Amino acid sequence: MRDNKLSVYGVQLLAVAGLFFLLQAGAFLYAGLTGAGGPVARFAMICANGVFCLGAVLVAADFLLPLFSGAAEKSLIFSPLPESRVGVGMTAYNDELSIAAAAEDFAAQERVAGVTVVDNNSSDRTSEEAARAGVAVVRESVQGYGACCMRALREAMKTGDIVCLVEGDCTFSGHDLKKMLAYIENADMVVGTRTTRELNTPDSQLNTSIRWGNVLMAKLLQVRFHAVRLTDVGCTFRVIRRAALEKIIDQLRVTGNHFSCEMILVALENNLMVIEIPVTLKKRVGESKGVGNNFFKAAATAIDMWKLIMFR
Ligand SMILES: Nc1nc2c(ncn2[C@@H]2O[C@H](COP(=O)(O)OP(=O)(O)OP(=O)(O)O)[C@@H](O)[C@H]2O)c(=O)[nH]1
Ligand SMILES: [Mg+2]
Structure with a gap:
């Protein structure tokens, strides 16, 4: 079975990026309403996009690597154990x-x-x-x-x-x-x-x-x-x-x-x-x-x- 550790890192980075996107949306809304907080919104935008791209690259790499390494998946087991205790x-x-x-x-x-x-x-x-x-x-x-x-x-x-x-x-x-x-x-x-x-x-x-x-x-x-x-x-x-x-x-x-x-x-x-x-x-x-x-x-x-x- 394939050990997809890169995906584990990747999906967590995507979740962190989601939080930055939320922060960015809030900061832009605040900046739009008050005219202040623009730098915070831009910082959140850079972080969100950067973390999102890194996460996406890790997840994509994890899916693409096995295509070249030919990693095998598990096959179906059917092995009855009628006498087993x-x-x-x-x-x-x-x-x-x-x-x-x-x-x-x-x-x-x-x-x-x-x-x-x-x-x-x-x-x-x-x-x-x-x-x-x-x-x-x-x-x-x-x-x-x-x-x-x-x-x-x-x-x-x-x-x-x-x-x-x-x-x-x-x-x-x-x-x-x-x-x-x-x-x-x-x-x-x-x-x-x-x-x-x-x-x-x-x-x-x-x-x-x-x-x-x-x-x-x-x-x-x-x-x-x-x-x-x-x-x-x-x-x-x-x-x-x-x-x-x-x-x-x-x-x-x-x-x-x-x-x-x-x-x-x-x-x-x-x-x-x-x-x-x-x-x-x-x-x-x-x-x-x-x-x-x-x-x-x-x-x-x-x-x-x-x-x-x-x-x-
Ligand atoms: N916590 C704890 N449990 C132990 C230890 N050694 C054996 N156990 C057993 O491990 C199991 C887990 O503990 P429980 O008190 O049932 O805790 P839990 O399953 O997380 O939660 P509840 O079942 O809701 O109480 C129990 O059957 C304990 O008897 C130990 O050192 N600490
Ligand atoms: Mg218990």
């Missing part, structure tokens, strides 16, 4: 109120071979509650959402030839797993999107700023790798073929909250077929520790994701 890796951090119900929900799904809860240094009864639900429990000492996800993936690889990653906070539903398994026949990785409003409960974490922040970052990532359609970069719930995960697992580095974006990016860099499908999203059970109800954490995570998409 699913290993579920479930993240948990002080999730004693939700973990048993979440683990039981996923363990009860068809084709699930086992659920492993990864307890990320919880100080409450998370491990005991998970064990009570009858699933495997391991402890991950490196703190952080990404560290917990990576361990969950590694644990789930041991039990299934399809690996499912999900949170243990009851935001996601086990019955969505069969929808993901339907699409994994055509993909290496199927990732959920939480931005389908029809599938969110009204009290879910996807408020307007989190929804649009995710859509924006997802579209930037989509610009970088044309052959994919993305509307969310922060959904933990996903399934991946074990063979595909083996290819990328050692390239994953992010231990913090922007891990889910990194995993999609690395999958695309490795030419994996990634398909995004809508999943249901409910209000979490227990207290949010991530970006769910903290605007500043969400903004910091968005900046980390932007840096990944721009510079990795």
Whole structure:
């Protein structure tokens, strides 16, 4: 798959140019009405035109270069996996109120071979509650959402030839797993999107700023790798073929909250077929520790994701 980094820079320059054009229009209007502010308007005009031309050249170059390099696009996959079993890796951090119900929900799904809860240094009864639900429990000492996800993936690889990653906070539903398994026949990785409003409960974490922040970052990532359609970069719930995960697992580095974006990016860099499908999203059970109800954490995570998409 082609990595269109020039387009990522280009479209952002075009957006900045749009702001300069707005400033220019306002300044010319003001100058026309008052007779003052002419130099500001001319400055905005020069900036807008300059930035617009640079952005347009970068985007055009990105579209033209492959015509000369002959870069190949991905071809359709159809590879049914009727005998495959699913290993579920479930993240948990002080999730004693939700973990048993979440683990039981996923363990009860068809084709699930086992659920492993990864307890990320919880100080409450998370491990005991998970064990009570009858699933495997391991402890991950490196703190952080990404560290917990990576361990969950590694644990789930041991039990299934399809690996499912999900949170243990009851935001996601086990019955969505069969929808993901339907699409994994055509993909290496199927990732959920939480931005389908029809599938969110009204009290879910996807408020307007989190929804649009995710859509924006997802579209930037989509610009970088044309052959994919993305509307969310922060959904933990996903399934991946074990063979595909083996290819990328050692390239994953992010231990913090922007891990889910990194995993999609690395999958695309490795030419994996990634398909995004809508999943249901409910209000979490227990207290949010991530970006769910903290605007500043969400903004910091968005900046980390932007840096990944721009510079990795
Ligand atoms: N924030 C955080 N989450 C962790 C950590 N380790 C594991 N996790 C798990 O990662 C998931 C993300 O945290 P959540 O508190 O659910 O945050 P969120 O998903 O952004 O938002 P809500 O679900 O609305 O609360 C949860 O399942 C946590 O249990 C950690 O060090 N920090
Ligand atoms: Mg959550």
